[in-house]
Structure formats: structure tokens, C-alpha cells
Amino acid sequence: MSLIFTTIAKIKDWQMLQKLNSEVLVVQARAAGATRYQVYRNVNDASQALVLVELPHQEAVLEISDLVLEQMDNLPREHLADDRVWEPVGWEGIG
Secondary structure, three states: OEEEEEEEEEEOHHHHHHHHHHHHHHHHHHHHHOOOOEEEEEOOOOEEEEEEEEEOOOHHHHHHHHHHHHHHOOOOOOOOOOOEEHHHHHHHOEE
16 A cells, blocks of 8 residues: 655745755655655645655655655744645655
8 A cells, every 4th residue: 555645835945946856856756665755836826835755655754754744844834734736846856
């Protein structure tokens, strides 16, 4: 059974997030065995990003959760209910 990790962040610098994505996040998601990895932008509020990672087991989810939240500490983030319409940003991903 696959598990999906998601987090929502309020982004002020999308270029910084794109660099973090390509240099760290997608690399670590692959290493953890992710079958899907994607960053989405909120269609109605372009300051909000959703990171979605599909992983094979709980240990991988815990590893990615710690990594993503640690790496995004430099970016302002705000956890919100996910009741929005999202679009892919078209960056390198998995799946």
C-alpha cells in the first residue's frame, strides 16, 4: 500500500523553492523510494504551494516528512485545510 505525504507552504520566493526542489527535495524523494513527487501551486492563491510525495511505507514517509519540513524552515509556511484547486508547476518530479 502506498502512502501519500503532503504539506502546504506559503511561498514568497518561488525561485528559492524551485532550487530547493531540484537540488534536495526530488533527489531525497527518489532515494526514499518515492513513486510520485510533485509540487503544485494553488490556482486561486499563487503564494501557496502543495508538496505531494507518494511513498511505499511508513518509514519512508517519516523520513521525507522530516526532510521536507526541515528544508522548508527557511521558507515561510502555513498549514491550511486542503480545499483548493491545484495546478502542477511543471518542475522535475516523479510520477
